[in-house]
Amino acid sequence: MSVAKVTSKRQITIPQEIARKWGVEKGDGILFLERGNEVVIRPVKRRDLLSLKGSVPAERPAMTFGKIRDQVRAERHGDTDRNG
Numbered sequence: 001m002s003v004a005k006v007t008s009k010r011q012i013t014i015p016q017e018i019a020r021k022w023g024v025e026k027g028d029g030i031l032f033l034e035r036g037n038e039v040v041i042r043p044v045k046r047r048d049l050l051s052l053k054g055s056v057p058a059e060r061p062a063m064t065f066g067k068i069r070d071q072v073r074a075e076r077h078g079d080t081d082r083n084g
Helices: 016-022 065-076
Strands: 029-035 038-044
Touching: none
Parallel strands: none
Antiparallel strands: 029 038
């Protein structure tokens, strides 16, 4: 069991053994969940945008910039065929 002290600014330092075990690093977040009479904390890993690639399924296949440009041009000229 590990105990952390609360500073005058209500900040805590995560004990080293907990940080190592859970892989908590600089820039990560800590989520506080209230469950009845307890508070559960969970690490929230900081992610960059590229690490999220593919995490949400696409509704349709990706289009190249050229196809998007062609579609916009067609829509501007009143062409309703969007399957390009």
